[in-house]
Amino acid sequence: MTRRQKKTLARIIISFAVLAAEMIFFGVTKADLGIWELVLFLIPYLIIGYDILRKAFLGILHLQVFDENFLMTIATIGAFATGEYAEGTAVMLFYQTGELFQSCAVSKSRRSIAELMDIRPDHANIENEKGELIEVDPEEVAVDTVITVKAGERIPLDGIVVSGNSSLDTSALTGESVPRDVSKGGEVISGCVNLTGILKVRVTKEYGQSTVSRILELVEESQEKKSKSENFISRFARVYTPAVVIAALALAIIPPIVTGGNFSQWIYRAMTFLVISCPCALVISIPLTFFSGIGGASKCGVLIKGGNYLEALAETETVVFDKTGTLTKGSFEVTKICPESISESELLETAVLAEGYSDHPISLSLKRAYGKAPDLSRITHSEETAGKGIKAVIDGKTVLAGNMKLMTDSGISAKKETAVGTAVHIAINGEYAGHIIISDSLKEGSADAIKELRRLGVKQTVMLTGDNEAAAAECAEKLGLDKWYSGLLPSDKAEKAEQLLKEKSPKKNLLFAGDGINDAPVLAIADIGAAMGAIGSDAAIEAADVVLMDDDPRKLALAIKISRKTAAIVRQNIVFALGVKGTTLILGAMGIANMWAAVFADVGVSVIAILNAMRAMNVGKASAVKR
């Protein structure tokens, strides 16, 4: 609790004690002290309400007549005027108690969200002239400075490891719990926690440009982009308060004149209206719900750049994917080994040795599949023919490794490849030995992601790719995509996306997920553009509306789940708050609901709505989709 909250609490306790004592005294003795009774009740009233009265008075000076303080003042003074001293005081007391709860609930959620975003590094270690390590503010560290990150510390700035090995916990940024290993030459990103060894890191970006501060900035700015619900409530609030106040005036004047009833009864009922006239519950809880949802999502490595996008995600109808790097790993791997006369491992070994001196992506993927360093001493001769392949002498045998053209040119009858991808054919001493298929493989989560999206009610999944038809068809079939378009240039992709935008139902959204690097135009025209694996990529963070920090496509489904949950909470709060307020207004006009009920309909509803809003932060259940 803050000092002010403590002070309010003390005032509530004192005022309550005094009021209770007075009520007991008057209840037991049935004394009639006349004007002194008023004076006695004014004591607890002023203890609890002086600041409200002061603000109300200042409000009047500034013509702020629909101000909550002003309305509470009128309502309680009205109660006093009709002789309900105890009730007037109690209502003020109850109101302040509710406000205190509300303020505590808001502080609590503010803290919880701040904790979710607790990736801000507090210091960087640099060496001073004497070679001692000193702690400095990360903002003071210049580019190219070498900083030391000890085990257990958060990496303060983006950079490149100059010495040391360690594993990093990236979970605060990506939501991924498996640590990532780094060693000399590796890039490290601020916000990750160094788990094991000491790292020396050469800083590549100053603090303001580093990943951590960009993420924090993005989450803070997310509040500027307001959701439709929030804008609706803003407009509603502008009408609601004046309407209720006018209704209260009418209620105080018209019925007693028409029916000839007593004024004080109707004034009392009008006062209950004034108490309910603040739309606070909605005004606080809706942005809070969105912010909680955004905070919760960022904990799972999904950055959402505004309440409007979080809201839009819930209505996703079509999901369009880029292929390479989004659904597939974007790196080439050996996916099939088809030997003819020798064993699989022999074929692979021969291929690796033949390509031993090459650093073509294909030979790199062969080496990765081989898993160990090839014994280059076995190669006695090697020559590369561009566009065909390699001729090498290994262990005294002449080996050809390359495409079909190389085989036919050398008069070798090779078998046609059996799988989609790039084939490396091998011949040993003029005899065909088999081929190895290298292709971009699907990400582990891709198929699950498509399934999960469909389960969430996404009507259409589409893939756009610049790749050839065979590769696209295979990928689409494996994943069970509804539609795919291949051989597209970046500009064609945008065109296709526009066509899909026209086809979707109104009020539903099209989500595009890409790697954010060469598909910026599509990211921009889609209703929601999501960039994948954006950690460390400024361009992608800039262009997208939703940023997936790691490259797991399942996070898209997770983002939709979080948005659905957030949207549901927003709806609950709107229905609940308006429902309770509406009911209390009607009951108040009929004289059934008293001022107590009215205070509950005001602050009580706010507190409940705030507590409900905070549930959006808890994405535990929603993130079950992750694994």
Added chain:
Amino acid sequence: MKKVFKMEELDCANCAKKMEAAIAKLDGVEAVSISFISQKMTITADDSRFDEIMKKAAAEVKKIEPDCTIVM
């Protein structure tokens, strides 16, 4: 110029909305957003008159919530 200011003693969400509306009407203000949750005001306003605009904004804030101040 776009700047972010911290706000102190911003106690009511509805007031934040009202402040936003009042400040948006000031001459020279291009955009303003007040977040009750993070207690911050983001304002984009005419460069040459920024200080003057901020003074007026502070006055609007005081009118709506007397104890609330913009930390400048």
